[in-house]
Amino acid sequence: MTVGQQTVDETTSPARGWGLNTWDSPWLNFKFLLGVAIVGLILLFGLLGPLFWDTDLAYTGAGPLNKPPVWQEGGLPEHPLGTESNGRDMLAQLILATPSSLKVGFLAAIIGMGIGMVLGSVAGYVGGWWDHVIRTLSDSAVTIPALVVLVVIASYVQMTDTTAMALILAAFAWPGPTRLVRSQILTLRERSYVRMAHLSGAPALEIMFVEMLPNMLPWLAASLTGGISVAILGATGLEVLGLGPTRVPSLGLIINQATTNAALVRGLVWWWLPPIIILMVIFVGFFLMTIGLDEIANPRIRQFSSTRRERAAAGELPAVEHAELGGGEEEDAALEVDDLHVHYFTPRGEVIAANGVDFSVRKGEILGLVGESGCGKTTVAMAILQVVQPPGRIVQGAVRIEDRDLVSLSGRDLREVRWRDLALVPQGAMNSLNPVTPIREQMADAILAHENVGRLELEARILGLLNDVGLPERVIDMYPHELSGGMKQRVCIAMAIALNPQVIIADEPTSALDVVVQRVVAQTLLEVKERLGVSMVMIGHDMGLQAQLVDRIAVMYAGNLVEVAPVESAFSEPLHPYTQLLIESIPSIKERKPLNVTEGLTHDLRNPPPGCIFQFRCQHVEQICRERRPELVEREDDHLVACWLYEPERQSMIELEEA
Amino acid sequence: MRGLTREYVLQRFLMYLLTIWLGSTLIFVIPRLAPGDPISEMVGRLSLDAGYIENADKLIESWKARFGLDAPIHVQYFRYWGNVFRLNFGYSLSHFPTEAWTMVSDALPWSLGLLTVATVLSFSIGVTIGSLMGWRRTPRWLQLILPGSLTFTAIPYFMFGIMLIYLVAFELDWLPATGAYSRRVDPGWNLPFIKNVLTHAILPVVSIVLTSMGGWALGMRGLMISVNNEDYFLLAQVKGLSPTRIFFRYGVRNAILPALTALALGLGGLISGSILVEFIFAYPGTGYTLYQAIISQDYTVTQAIANLIILVTATSVFLLDLLYPFIDPRITYKRNMR
Numbered sequence: 001m002t003v004g005q006q007t008v009d010e011t012t013s014p015a016r017g018w019g020l021n022t023w024d025s026p027w028l029n030f031k032f033l034l035g036v037a038i039v040g041l042i043l044l045f046g047l048l049g050p051l052f053w054d055t056d057l058a059y060t061g062a063g064p065l066n067k068p069p070v071w072q073e074g075g076l077p078e079h080p081l082g083t084e085s086n087g088r089d090m091l092a093q094l095i096l097a098t099p100s101s102l103k104v105g106f107l108a109a110i111i112g113m114g115i116g117m118v119l120g121s122v123a124g125y126v127g128g129w130w131d132h133v134i135r136t137l138s139d140s141a142v143t144i145p146a147l148v149v150l151v152v153i154a155s156y157v158q159m160t161d162t163t164a165m166a167l168i169l170a171a172f173a174w175p176g177p178t179r180l181v182r183s184q185i186l187t188l189r190e191r192s193y194v195r196m197a198h199l200s201g202a203p204a205l206e207i208m209f210v211e212m213l214p215n216m217l218p219w220l221a222a223s224l225t226g227g228i229s230v231a232i233l234g235a236t237g238l239e240v241l242g243l244g245p246t247r248v249p250s251l252g253l254i255i256n257q258a259t260t261n262a263a264l265v266r267g268l269v270w271w272w273l274p275p276i277i278i279l280m281v282i283f284v285g286f287f288l289m290t291i292g293l294d295e296i297a298n299p300r301i302r303q304f305s306s307t308r309r310e311r312a313a314a315g316e317l318p319a320v321e322h323a324e325l326g327g328g329e330e331e332d333a334a335l336e337v338d339d340l341h342v343h344y345f346t347p348r349g350e351v352i353a354a355n356g357v358d359f360s361v362r363k364g365e366i367l368g369l370v371g372e373s374g375c376g377k378t379t380v381a382m383a384i385l386q387v388v389q390p391p392g393r394i395v396q397g398a399v400r401i402e403d404r405d406l407v408s409l410s411g412r413d414l415r416e417v418r419w420r421d422l423a424l425v426p427q428g429a430m431n432s433l434n435p436v437t438p439i440r441e442q443m444a445d446a447i448l449a450h451e452n453v454g455r456l457e458l459e460a461r462i463l464g465l466l467n468d469v470g471l472p473e474r475v476i477d478m479y480p481h482e483l484s485g486g487m488k489q490r491v492c493i494a495m496a497i498a499l500n501p502q503v504i505i506a507d508e509p510t511s512a513l514d515v516v517v518q519r520v521v522a523q524t525l526l527e528v529k530e531r532l533g534v535s536m537v538m539i540g541h542d543m544g545l546q547a548q549l550v551d552r553i554a555v556m557y558a559g560n561l562v563e564v565a566p567v568e569s570a571f572s573e574p575l576h577p578y579t580q581l582l583i584e585s586i587p588s589i590k591e592r593k594p595l596n597v598t599e600g601l602t603h604d605l606r607n608p609p610p611g612c613i614f615q616f617r618c619q620h621v622e623q624i625c626r627e628r629r630p631e632l633v634e635r636e637d638d639h640l641v642a643c644w645l646y647e648p649e650r651q652s653m654i655e656l657e658e659a
Numbered sequence: 660m661r662g663l664t665r666e667y668v669l670q671r672f673l674m675y676l677l678t679i680w681l682g683s684t685l686i687f688v689i690p691r692l693a694p695g696d697p698i699s700e701m702v703g704r705l706s707l708d709a710g711y712i713e714n715a716d717k718l719i720e721s722w723k724a725r726f727g728l729d730a731p732i733h734v735q736y737f738r739y740w741g742n743v744f745r746l747n748f749g750y751s752l753s754h755f756p757t758e759a760w761t762m763v764s765d766a767l768p769w770s771l772g773l774l775t776v777a778t779v780l781s782f783s784i785g786v787t788i789g790s791l792m793g794w795r796r797t798p799r800w801l802q803l804i805l806p807g808s809l810t811f812t813a814i815p816y817f818m819f820g821i822m823l824i825y826l827v828a829f830e831l832d833w834l835p836a837t838g839a840y841s842r843r844v845d846p847g848w849n850l851p852f853i854k855n856v857l858t859h860a861i862l863p864v865v866s867i868v869l870t871s872m873g874g875w876a877l878g879m880r881g882l883m884i885s886v887n888n889e890d891y892f893l894l895a896q897v898k899g900l901s902p903t904r905i906f907f908r909y910g911v912r913n914a915i916l917p918a919l920t921a922l923a924l925g926l927g928g929l930i931s932g933s934i935l936v937e938f939i940f941a942y943p944g945t946g947y948t949l950y951q952a953i954i955s956q957d958y959t960v961t962q963a964i965a966n967l968i969i970l971v972t973a974t975s976v977f978l979l980d981l982l983y984p985f986i987d988p989r990i991t992y993k994r995n996m997r
C-alpha cells in the first residue's frame with residue numbers, strides 16, 4: 001500500500017524535480033534559511049569587525065583592568081564591551097576569536113565529510129570484505145568518547161594553530177558521514193531509476209554523481225552542518241579546558257580565562273557571557289540549518305507539519321460535501337460508494353486521485369477493481385476504509401454500509417464499524433504485520449477491540465481462524481519475520497475474517513507473492529468467501545487473476561471508472577477502448593501476466609483535460625471526446641461504460657460537425 | 660531463533676573488544692608520538708620547582724626503568740596491555756604514592772551516578788515528547804506546547820551549566836554551585852549527606868537533561884512520523900483499535916528501536932560532554948579528575964582514566980546490545996543492522 005504516493009513516478013529520480021532556483025524548491029525551507037542567515041551574520045561580524053575596530057586592543061595591557069561595558073556605571077566609551085583582568089578589550093577579542101572558532105568547525109567537518117564520502121562509497125558500492133571492515137571500524141570508532149581521546153592528545157601535542165586542531169578533530173568526524181553515505185547508497189541502489197541507469201550501462205562513477213549524489217544532497221548537507229557544530233563544540237571544549245592553542249584568541253579560550261580567573265564569582269559578567277552568547281547563536285544557527293535540512297531530506301516530516309498547519313487553519317474536520325442520504329439505488333448492496341472524490345493537496349497543485357467514483361458491491365459478490373498502477377484504485381480502497389493519508393482528503397462523496405455513511409463517522413463510531421463490518425486484506429502482507437509482536441497478539445487485539453472474549457475462548461478462536469486458512473497452530477506464537485510471504489498473507493486473511501465482516505477489501509492480495517503461492521492465497525480467499533458469504537472488493541492489476549476470481553469487474557483509469565460489467569461480458573465483449581487494451585495485453589487467460597500497458601500519453605493528474613480522460617491514448621478519439629466527458633451509463637444488461645462510442649448522440653454530433 | 664543467539668553475542672562481543680582495543684591503542688600510541696617524553700618533562704618540572712636536582716640524568720633513567728619506558732616499543736605495548744587487563748596503571752605522578760587506579764576508582768561512582776541519572780531522564784523525557792510530537796492524534800494544545808521543550812537543544816551542556824551556576828547559584832543562591840557535596844557533612848549513608856549530594860547534583864543534571872532531551876525528541880518525532888506511514892500502522896487503524904493502543908503497541912514500540920540504537924551510538928558523545936560539565940561544576944568525577952591529571956601532567960592517571968572511560972562506554976554499549984534482541988525479535992536475522 002503505497003498510500004498517497006502512487007502518483008509519484010518511481011522511475012525518475014526525484015532530484016530531477018528539485019529546481020534549485022524555482023520558488024517552490026524545497027531548499028526554501030524557513031528553518032534552513034534562518035540558520036544560514038544567523039551563521040552568515042556571525043561570520044560577517046568576525047570578517048568585517050577588523051575594519052571597524054582596532055584588533056590590537058585584544059592583547060594584554062591594552063587598556064585599564066576589569067572595566068564594565070559602556071552602558072554600565074564606570075564603563076568607558078573606548079572599550080564599549082568592557083575589558084577583562086588583563087586589560088584586554090572584549091570587543092576586539094570577540095572579533096578575533098569568532099572566525100577562528102568557525103574556521104576550525106568548517107575545516108574539521110569538511111575533511112571528515114570527505115573521508116566519510118570515500119569510505120562510505122567504497123563500503124556501499126564495492127561491498128563484501130571492504131564493507132565489513134569499514135562498517136566495523138566506523139561502528140566501533142563512533143562509540144569511543146572523542147573528547148577523552150582529544151584531551152589526551154591535546155595534553156601531549158601542544159597545538160599551536162587552529163589548523164592542527166582541525167586536523168585532529170577531523171579524525172573523529174568521519175564515522176558519521178561514512179555510515180550515512182553507505183546506508184544512502186544501499187537504499188538508493190534499490191530505487192528503480194538507479195537500477196535503470198545500471199541496466200543502461202552507465203559507469204559507476206557517473207551513476208554516483210548523476211543519479212545518487214543529488215538525491216543524497218540534503219542528507220549530506222544535514223550531516224555536514226551537524227558535523228560542523230560537533231567540531232566547533234569539540235574545539236571549544238578543548239579551549240575551555242585550556243588545552244587548545246593558547247596564542248590564538250578563541251571563544252573557548254576567553255571562557256577558559258574567565259572561569260580560571262573566577263569571573264563568575266567576581267561578577268565580571270561581561271567577560272564570560274559574550275563568548276557564550278556568540279557560541280550559542282552559532283549553535284542555534286547550525287541547529288536550525290540541520291533540522292531544516294532534515295525536513296528537506298525527509299518530506300514526510302514537512303508534510304506532517306504542513307498538514308497540521310492546514311488542518312489548524314481549516315478547522316479540525318475537513319469539509320465534506322455529503323451526497324444525499326438514502327440515495328441507495330440497489331436494494332441488495334453490501335457496500336455503496338457514491339460519487340467519491342479524493343484529492344491530494346500537494347505543493348504543486350491538487351492531484352485528483354478519484355473523480356466521482358460510483359459503484360456498489362452486492363451481497364456475497366466479489367467486485368474486481370482494476371487499472372494500472374497510479375490509476376487511483378488503492379486511493380479508492382483507502383477512502384472506503386477512511387484512511388486516506390494527508391495530504392490526501394475525501395472532498396466529496398459517501399461510502400455506505402447498511403445505510404451508514406462512513407465518511408461522516410468519526411472517533412468511537414467509526415472504530416466500531418471498522419473491522420466488524422469492513423475488513424482489509426492488505427497489499428503484500430510483508431509490512432502489514434507489526435514486526436515486534438507475535439501473531440497471537442495482533443489477532444487478539446482486532447477481536448478484543450470489538451468483543452469481550454475470555455482468554456481461553458480467544459485462543460481457541462485464533463487457532464480456529466488459523467486453521468480456516470490452512471496454517472498450522474504453532475503460527476500463533478511466531479513473529480512476522482519468521483513467516484513466509486504467503487503465510488503472512490494468510491494470517492492477514494485469517495485476521496480479516498475474525499469478526500465475520502460484511503465486506504472485505506482485498507488490496508492486490510497476491511501481488512508480492514510468487515505464482516504458486518499466489519494460487520494458494522487466491523484459493524484461500526475464495527474458500528473463505530464461499531463459506532462466509534462475505535462481499536469483497538478485490539483490487540488488482542492482474543486481469544487474468546481477476547477473470548478467475550471476481551463476479552463483476554470495475555475498470556478504473558486516471559481516477560475515473562470507465563466500465564463496470566459482469567466478468568463474462570467484460571471479457572467476451574469489452575466496450576471501453578481501455579478495457580479492450582487491458583484484455584488484449586493478456587496473452588491467454590490461463591497464463592497470467594501483470595498488466596503491461598506503458599505506451600501512450602497520460603495526462604497530468606493535476607490538470608485533467610476537458611472531455612474524455614482516455615482521449616490521449618484512445619484510437620477512436622473524436623472531437624466530441626475532447627470536449628465533453630462521457631457519463632458512466634448502462635449500455636447493456638448490467639454493463640456500464642463511459643465512452644462516446646456507444647452514444648447515439650455522438651453520431652449526430654459528428655454529422656453536425658461535418659455539416 | 661529468537662533472543663540471544665550465540666552468533667549474535669559473539670559478534671557483539673568481538674565488536675566490544677575491538678572498540679576497547681582501538682581506544683586503548685590510541686591512548687598508548689599518542690604520547691609516544693609526541694615530541695619529548697613525560698619523565699624528562701616531569702623531572703624538568705621538579706627541577707624548576709626545586710631549583711636544581713642532582714644527577715637529573717640518572718633520575719630520569721631510573722624512573723624510565725621503573726615505568727618500563729626503556730624497553731622496546733612492542734614490549735611496552737604488550738606490557739601495557741597486561742596492565743590494562745589487570746587494571747594496573749602504576750602510581751600517580753602528581754599524588755605519589757597513591758595508585759592511579761585508586762584515584763580513578765574514587766572518581767568513577769560520581770560520574771556513573773551523575774551520567775546514569777541524566778541520561779535516563781533526558782532519554783525518557785525526550786522520547787516521550789518526540790512520540791507525542793510525531794503523532795497525529797496528540798491534542799492540539801499539547802502540540803503547541805511541546806516544541807517549547809526544544810528551546811535549549813542546540814546549546815552545549817557546559818555553556819548552559821555556566822549560565823545556571825551564575826543565575827541559580829550566585830544570583831539567586833538557591834543551590835550550591837560546585838562540588839559533589841559540602842565539606843561540612845560526613846560522607847556515608849546518612850540522610851544529611853544523601854540530601855547534600857542530591858542538591859549538588861541538581862544543577863549538573865539539569866544542565867545535561869535540558870540541553871540533550873531535545874535531540875532525542877527530534878529523533879523520535881521523525882521515527883514516529885515514519886512509523887505513521889507504515890502498513891502495519893494503517894492496518895491497526897483499519898482494525899478499529901483504540902488510539903492509545905495504536906500509539907503504544909504499534910507506534911512507540913516500533914519507533915523506539917532505532918532510538919535505542921542511537922542511544923548506544925551516542926553514549927560516547929554524552930560522556931565527552933560530561934567531562935566539560937564536571938569541569939564547570941568542579942564535580943569530582945572521572946572527567947574532572949582527567950582534567951586535573953592533564954593539568955598536572957600526571958601521565959599514569961591520564962592513561963588510567965582515559966582507558967577506564969573507554970572501557971565503561973564500550974561496556975554500556977555492549978550491555979545495550981545484549982538487551983536489544985529482547986526488544987526487537989528480528990535482530991538476529993538482520994546482520995546489517997548497525
Ligand code: SF4
Pocket residue numbers: 576577578612613614615618619620621622625630642643644645
Ligand atoms: S470517449 Fe472517445 S476518447 Fe474516450 S474512450 Fe471513448 S472513444 Fe475513446
